[in-house]
Amino acid sequence: MQSETETQAVxxxxxxxxxxxxxxxxxxxxxxxxxxxxxxxFDEALPFLKAVVxxxxxxxxxxxxxxxxxxxxxxxxxxxxxxxxxxxxxxKSAQAFSNLGNVLKLMNDLPAxxxxxxxxxxxxxxxxxxxxxxxxxxxDIGDLEEAEKSLERALLFRPAYSEAHNNLGDLHMRRGKxxxxxxxxxxxxxxxxxxxxxxxxxxxxxxxxxxxxxxxAVVNTALAERPDDTQVLMNQAMGLLAQGRTAxxxxxxxxxxxxxxxxxxxxxxxxxxLQIQQRYEEAAECYRKAMSLKGxxxxxxxxSMAGLWLSQDQPAKAIEELKHAVMLESRxxxxxxxxxxxxxxxxxxxxxxxxxxxxxxxxxxxxxxRSNLIYGVHFDPALTPExxxxxxxxxxxxxxxxxDKLPIFPLRQFGKGDRLRLGIVSGDxxxxxxxxxxxxxxxxxxxxxxxxxxxYTSGQQDxxxxxxxxxxxxxxxxxxxxxxxxxQRIRRDGIDILIDLSWHTGGNRLAAFALKxxxxxxxxxxxxxxxGLDAIDFRLSDAIMDPPGQTExxxxxxxxxxxxxxxxxxxxxxxxxxxLPASRTGKLTYASVSKYGRINARVLDAWxxxxxxxxxxxxxxxxxxxxxxxxxxxxxxxxxxxxELDEDRIDIRPRLPLADFLAALTxxxxxxxxxxxxxxxxxxxxxxxxGLPTVTLAGPSSYERTGASVMxxxxxxxxxxxxxxxxxxxxxxxxxxxxxxxxxxESIRTSLKATPLLDGRQFARSFETALFEMWEVALAxxxxxxxxxxxxxxx
Numbered sequence: 001m002q003s004e005t006e007t008q009a010v011x012x013x014x015x016x017x018x019x020x021x022x023x024x025x026x027x028x029x030x031x032x033x034x035x036x037x038x039x040x041x042f043d044e045a046l047p048f049l050k051a052v053v054x055x056x057x058x059x060x061x062x063x064x065x066x067x068x069x070x071x072x073x074x075x076x077x078x079x080x081x082x083x084x085x086x087x088x089x090x091x092k093s094a095q096a097f098s099n100l101g102n103v104l105k106l107m108n109d110l111p112a113x114x115x116x117x118x119x120x121x122x123x124x125x126x127x128x129x130x131x132x133x134x135x136x137x138x139x140d141i142g143d144l145e146e147a148e149k150s151l152e153r154a155l156l157f158r159p160a161y162s163e164a165h166n167n168l169g170d171l172h173m174r175r176g177k178x179x180x181x182x183x184x185x186x187x188x189x190x191x192x193x194x195x196x197x198x199x200x201x202x203x204x205x206x207x208x209x210x211x212x213x214x215x216x217a218v219v220n221t222a223l224a225e226r227p228d229d230t231q232v233l234m235n236q237a238m239g240l241l242a243q244g245r246t247a248x249x250x251x252x253x254x255x256x257x258x259x260x261x262x263x264x265x266x267x268x269x270x271x272x273x274l275q276i277q278q279r280y281e282e283a284a285e286c287y288r289k290a291m292s293l294k295g296x297x298x299x300x301x302x303x304s305m306a307g308l309w310l311s312q313d314q315p316a317k318a319i320e321e322l323k324h325a326v327m328l329e330s331r332x333x334x335x336x337x338x339x340x341x342x343x344x345x346x347x348x349x350x351x352x353x354x355x356x357x358x359x360x361x362x363x364x365x366x367x368x369x370r371s372n373l374i375y376g377v378h379f380d381p382a383l384t385p386e387x388x389x390x391x392x393x394x395x396x397x398x399x400x401x402x403x404d405k406l407p408i409f410p411l412r413q414f415g416k417g418d419r420l421r422l423g424i425v426s427g428d429x430x431x432x433x434x435x436x437x438x439x440x441x442x443x444x445x446x447x448x449x450x451x452x453x454x455x456y457t458s459g460q461q462d463x464x465x466x467x468x469x470x471x472x473x474x475x476x477x478x479x480x481x482x483x484x485x486x487x488q489r490i491r492r493d494g495i496d497i498l499i500d501l502s503w504h505t506g507g508n509r510l511a512a513f514a515l516k517x518x519x520x521x522x523x524x525x526x527x528x529x530x531x532g533l534d535a536i537d538f539r540l541s542d543a544i545m546d547p548p549g550q551t552e553x554x555x556x557x558x559x560x561x562x563x564x565x566x567x568x569x570x571x572x573x574x575x576x577x578x579x580l581p582a583s584r585t586g587k588l589t590y591a592s593v594s595k596y597g598r599i600n601a602r603v604l605d606a607w608x609x610x611x612x613x614x615x616x617x618x619x620x621x622x623x624x625x626x627x628x629x630x631x632x633x634x635x636x637x638x639x640x641x642x643x644e645l646d647e648d649r650i651d652i653r654p655r656l657p658l659a660d661f662l663a664a665l666t667x668x669x670x671x672x673x674x675x676x677x678x679x680x681x682x683x684x685x686x687x688x689x690x691g692l693p694t695v696t697l698a699g700p701s702s703y704e705r706t707g708a709s710v711m712x713x714x715x716x717x718x719x720x721x722x723x724x725x726x727x728x729x730x731x732x733x734x735x736x737x738x739x740x741x742x743x744x745x746e747s748i749r750t751s752l753k754a755t756p757l758l759d760g761r762q763f764a765r766s767f768e769t770a771l772f773e774m775w776e777v778a779l780a781x782x783x784x785x786x787x788x789x790x791x792x793x794x795x
Contacts, residue, residue, distance in 0.1 A: 034065040042069055058089040064096060071103055079103045094124030098133060105137055113137055128158035135167060144171055162192035169201060176482030176511075177404075178208045196222075200231040207239030208480040215239050230256060234265060241273065242480045244461055249273050264293050268304060275308055276460075283308055299329035303338055310338075313624055313655050315346035315597075316631035333363035337372050345597045346632055347639075349379035367399045367511050371504035378529065378703060381602045381677055385701040389554040392532030395504070396556065400514050400534050404484065406491055411519050411779050419451040420771060421494055423518060425486075425509055426501035426526070427458035427479075430465045433682040434501055434525055437566045439464070440760025441767055442471035449768060453493055455486065457502075457509055483511035490517035497771055500536065503527035510536075520778045523557060525566060528681075529703045530555040538774050540767075541565045544709040545702050554701055558777065560770050564713045564756040567763035568685045573659055577691040577749065578667040580742045588617045588735035591669035591692065593683040596623040596636065598675040606697075606724050607673055608643035613732040620651045620669055622661060627654035666690040670741060671734045676727075679707040688752060691745035693719050695731040713757050714748075 030052055036045035046069060052062040067082035083100040086093060101116035117134035120127055135150035151168040154161055169184030182205040188198035199222040206215035216239075222232045233252055240249040253270035256263065271286030284305065291301045302325035309317035322339035329335060337359035343352030353376045360369045374395060377388050414420070428434035445452060453474040456465070469475050474493065478486050486509060490498060498518035502508035503526040513521055514535045523531050524540040531539075539557040542565040546552075552559060582588045590610070592599070599621075611617055619640075625632045633652050640650045656664065665687060672687045674680050674696040680687075684694045684707050696707030698720050708720045721727035735741070756763045 030059070030062055034061055037065045037069040040072065042073070045069070053085075057085070060086055060090045060093065060096075063089065064093075064099070067096075067099060067103070071099075071106070076103055076107050080107065092123055094120040094127050094130065096120075097123065098127060098130040101130070101133060101137075105133070110137060110141060126157040128154045128161055128164070131157070132161065132164050132167075135164070139167065139171065144174065147171060160191040162188040162195050162198065165191070166195060166198040166201060169198075169205070173201070173205065173208075173482075176484040178205050178482050178485045179488065181205050182209065194225065196226065196229060196231075200229070200235055203232055203235040204238065207235065207242055208482065209485065210242075210477065210480060212239060212243055228259065230260065230263065230265075234269065237269065237273075239480075241276070242459055244459060246273055246277055250277075262293055264290050264296050267293070268301065271304060271308075275311060280308060280312060297329075299325040299332055299335055302328070303332075303335050306338055306342060309629075310342055310345065312628070313345075313626040314629035314632070315342045315625070316629050316635070318342040319346060331362055333359040333366065333369060335359075336362065337369050340376060341372060344376050344379050345595075347596055347599060347635065349376065349597070349600060350382065353377055353380055364398065367395065368508075370395050370398065371508055371510065374504040374532070375527070378527075379597060379600070379678055381600050385551075385554045388701070389530060389532070392504075392530050393556065394532070395510070396514075396532050396534055399511060400532075402511075402514055404515065406487060406515050406517055408516065409519065411775070411782055412496070419447075419449060420775065421451045421453065421496045422771065423453045423455060423490055423493070423495035423498040424501060425455045425457065425490075425498065425512070427456070427507040427509075428501065428526070429454060429456045429468050430458065430460050430462050432464075435464050435468065436569050436682055437525060438501070439468065439569045440567045440758075441764050442468055444761045444764035445471065446764070446768060447473065450771070453495060455490065455509075457486075457507055483509060484515065486512040487515040487517040496520060497522065497774060499524050499540075500531070501526045503529065503531060520774055522560070522774060527703060528565065528706055529701065530557060532556050537778060540770055541702060542709055542713075544712045545705045550700065551702050560774055560777075562763075562766045562770050564763065564766075565709060566681070566757070567760055568682070568689075568757050569760070570685075570689045570758070571658060571662070574689060575659070575663045575666065577745060580670055580691075580738065580745050581668055582670045582735060582738055583742055586616075588614065588671065589620060589669045590617060590671050590673050590731070590734075591620045591622065591665060591687075592673055592675065593622050593665070593687055594675040594678075594680055596621075596625050596632065598678040599636075599639075600675075602724070603675050604639055604643060606728055608640075608645060609728045610673065610731040611645055611649060613728070614735065617735070618649050618651065619673070620653060620664075622653050622656070622665070624655050629654075662686065662690050665692060671695060671731070673731055674707045677701075677704045679704060681706040681710065684710045685757065688714055688716075688748060691748055693734075693741075693744060695719055695721070695727060695734065697721050697724065697727045710757065713755055714752060715755070716744075 033045040033048045049062045049066050053059050063082050063086045067079050067086060070079035070082060080103045083096055083103060086096040087100060090096060097116045097120035101113045101120065104113035104116055114134065114137060117130050120130040131150045131154035135147045135154065138147035138150060148171055151164050154164040165184045165188035169181040172181035172184065185198050185202040185205055188195055189202065199218060203215050203218050206218065219232055219236045222229055233256055237249040237252040250270065250273045253266045253273060256266035257270065260266065267286050267290040271283040274283035274286060287301050287305045290296055291298055302321045306318040306321040319339065319342045322335060322342055325335045326339060336355050340352040340355030340359065343355060356373045356376050360373055363369055374392050377383050377391050426434060451473045454472045455476050455478045457479055459479040481489065495518040497520045499522045500510065500513055501524060503523060505526055510531060510533060514533060516535050521536045522538040522540060523536050528541065528545055534556060536557050538560050539555060540560050540562060542563065543561050545565050546559050546561060607619065611619060621636065623636060633654060636652045669692060672692050672694040674694050676697040677699050679696055680694060687694055693716055694707055694711060696711055696719065698705045698708035711717060711719050719730060721730055752758050
């Protein structure tokens with residue numbers, strides 16, 4: 001986003017110590033020389049004015065003009081010297097101090113510039129330019145609160161100050177208050193309809209609010225005046241992307257590249273559009289081209305390239321690019337956070353978490369970085385539940401009580417025929433594991449009791465998105481909205497219970513929940529652990545994942561337990577279950593279905609013990625790593641070799657399409673070995689649907705017990721262990737009775753359909769019961785608070 005935040009290139013000479021109505025030029029040659037300087041005619045005027053100040057060292061108008069002229073010529077030291085002489089000769093000249101501040105800012109002496117601006121304001125509180133220039137400096141150094149005050153004062157004294165309106169709008173955009181920003185951009189254009197930066201910012205604000213038609217109208221107006229306005233075109237492309245119009249956005253970037261081939265931005269953005277379209281090789285070429293251009297920020301280009309590899313499940317390549325980026329810019333928080341996540345994905349959780357911690361320390365104002373840290377610590381087996389809870393609570397300490405939190409309103413009383421207004425916030429309402437669990441609920445939700453509103457925070461749409469849309473009473477695509485504007489929209493929709501489905505995973509909107517847009521807020525499904533937020537009142541779970549009395553101490557939310565915490569929709573094109581492989585080969589084959597980043601030293605030790613106890617067995621590791629990332633796949637092979645396991649017993653597999661993965665699972669493997677502490681959820685359900693039980697380790701905290709919950713509700717709780725030795729024992733004896741494994745395989749789909757895991761109607765009823773339980777608990781708490789306040793007032 002561009003904004004008019006630069007101070008004037010030269011000091012202002014619009015107000016000096018000369019009389020308000022200067023005499024004609026033939027009477028006062030000094031005045032004539034001053035006007036010539038203001039017009040850039042320096043050849044004769046400068047020598048004349050220098051002669052004047054040689055004879056009259058305290059001649060304020062001439063000194064002021066000389067200071068301005070030297071500033072225009074880029075001679076900043078000389079310009080400062082002249083303005084120093086002005087303020088010495090006339091210490092009450094507010095304009096002189098304001099101009100001195102401009103020069104000091106250009107010289108990068110920011111503290112002195114602030115002092116000069118404040119002195120000008122003290123001398124003349126109504127000097128709008130001084131307020132404005134101080135604000136631009138404060139914006140540059142990141143003092144947004146003081147900058148906002150200065151811009152508001154500039155507008156108080158000059159309501160038609162277009163640049164101030166534009167910068168104040170820009171400031172509100174930075175804070176995520178796009179609706180407020182929009183009004184200032186409109187005001188800027190009322191007073192100066194051709195202000196380029198205000199037009200560009202107005203386009204961006206309209207797109208971020210989803211006002212695409214109006215945004216296009218402003219684009220057309222701006223381009224009619226300035227067909228080559230790069231910023232307007234870039235913002236238009238962003239708006240098209242928000243609508244899913246990737247081909248149109250691509251065409252704009254290609255057009256910009258054709259006209260401005262040496263501009264970096266269009267190359268990088270085109271790479272991003274191609275990446276969204278999964279045209280990875282073309283995207284990589286764009287990033288490489290950007291890196292060859294003059295003035296490029298190489299570390300950010302490398303980070304973009306790393307994102308390309310991570311999106312293809314190639315963490316080793318991403319780590320390589322990001323290490324180079326860190327060498328170039330070691331204190332860039334985003335680069336360090338991305339490096340950390342690549343390391344976690346590549347199996348180095350402890351190192352990855354440390355890198356993310358460094359990123360948080362460098363940019364503590366960014367809640368998404370701390371969310372990355374919270375998610376990352378759940379991969380590290382060395383950390384205790386207490387430490388993970390402490391890390392989650394740090395998010396609340398830093399961002400959980402925003403000053404612009406929406407006013408609390410009382411819970412409404414339901415009348416006859418009223419429906420509870422349920423809001424779902426998620427970025428995964430597409431072909432994703434979350435949607436796999438969500439679709440059966442949506443199909444069976446009782447719309448006579450529940451009014452369903454979905455707030456979809458991602459721009460990606462597919463056939464699953466379209467199916468989910470059909471079940472919603474209200475569907476809002478809110479990807480462009482800021483946290484603040486999303487919260488405002490939810491509040492206007494009158495949502496009673498708002499449920500987060502993302503937790504601290506990528507793209508979450510927990511900062512919107514912190515503003516408390518709904519009276520009752522809950523977390524569910526995205527990840528089974530505490531959010532750490534005071535603003536989220538409840539977490540939906542079940543008694544296996546959260547045994548009463550065991551996990552409450554590691555939650556900031558109140559637990560609401562359903563019969564089961566999730567339901568599941570098996571893929572319609574899943575292959576038929578094959579006969580038990582061990583019955584054909586006489587040898588048991590284990591499988592791992594968890595992503596590679598969840599496999600740690602403790603897991604490897606346990607699996608090795610199982611394989612050593614049963615020398616005729618094999619293990620297939622479905623890593624989820626792209627086949628082109630040979631380094632990560634080789635690293636996995638070396639890890640098993642270090643446990644003295646023969647290479648022919650370990651089959652390391654790359655990522656496969658879902659149908660191929662399911663087919664390989666049922667035709668080649670007999671039993672699944674789970675990971676820990678981050679165990680399987682949907683992966684365990686896929687395995688069950690294909691006829692394979694999972695040996696799982698139930699740890700002390702919620703997310704360590706997801707596999708235990710699934711297996712118990714499937715009627716297979718005896719496959720669950722509570723300590724590593726028991727895990728090894730269960731797995732080692734899994735092949736003792738092949739007839740029992742065969743019976744389980746043949747009957748499992750039928751038995752699963754009778755459980756809440758696959759019975760969407762039964763799950764929907766328990767989910768609705770949980771909603772009204774949350775409402776009643778919240779209503780009782782509100783009534784108790786009212787009673788307490790009443791009793792207190794009687795004392």
